Amino acid sequence: MVKEIDNNNTRLFLCEICKLGYDDVKFAQMCEHHCNASNSCSLEITKHAVLK
Known part of the structure; x- marks a missing residue:
């Protein structure tokens, strides 16, 4: 389940698996799904991360 956090007044x-942060819930959900399915990160998804 994707977790919503406040980072410097930005949502x-x-x-929850790899702890990468996104400003769009869609990318966070895609990341978490990929992490669960393949036990690894996808470069196509993680390039959208804004918090590492």
């Missing part, structure tokens, strides 16, 4: 969505 971010965190992948």
Whole structure:
């Protein structure tokens, strides 16, 4: 389940598996799904991360 956090007054969505943060919930959900399915990160998804 994607976690919503406040980072310097900016709402971010965190992948609970790899802990990457996104400003769009869609990318956080895609990241978490990919992490669960393949036990690895996708470069196509993680390039959208704003918090590492």
